[in-house]
Amino acid sequence: MRSSVSSSAREKSPLSAAPARRSFALTGRSRAFDPTREAIRPDIADVRLAEKVFAPHYAEAIPLPLVKEAALRAERKPDGGVLVVLHAGDVFELLDVTGAIAWGVAPASGFVGYLDAEALGQPA
Structure with missing residues (x-):
């Protein structure tokens, strides 16, 4: 069976001009991220980092004021090392x-970590 499209029309088609992509390659080295400075976990990442990292889920930061002093910790555990102490009125993203543990960014210090969710106030 013959096609009704002439051979000259097929040659001028913009789709046929580009070669078909057959494979993809990852190039370059993977970059190691500091979890206390960049909001990236295996399950979620800050949406502001979407161009840099792939994550199963992204979250948009919600700026909240602290209503009481809280320790920002590097780990979810209550006995994890304290990165910085945040004070009432400080903003936490x-x-x-x-549960009762919040994870996010303390923009004043640039640290990323965990704190008690009860220390957070309501959005402005």
Whole structure:
């Protein structure tokens, strides 16, 4: 069976001009991220980092004021090392809450970590 499209029309088609892509390659080295400075976990990442990292889920930070002093910790555990102490009135950019523990960014210091969710106030 013959096609009704002439051979000259097929040659001028913009789709046929580009070669078909057959494979993809990852090039370059993977970059190691500091979890206390960049809001990236295996399950979620700050949406502001979407151009740099792939994550199963992204979250948009919600700026919340602290209503009381709280220790920002590097780990979810209550005995994890303290990165910085945040004070009432400081802003915390919330990315995730699981149980009574909040995870996010303290923009004044640039640290990323965990704190008690009860220390967070309501959005402005």
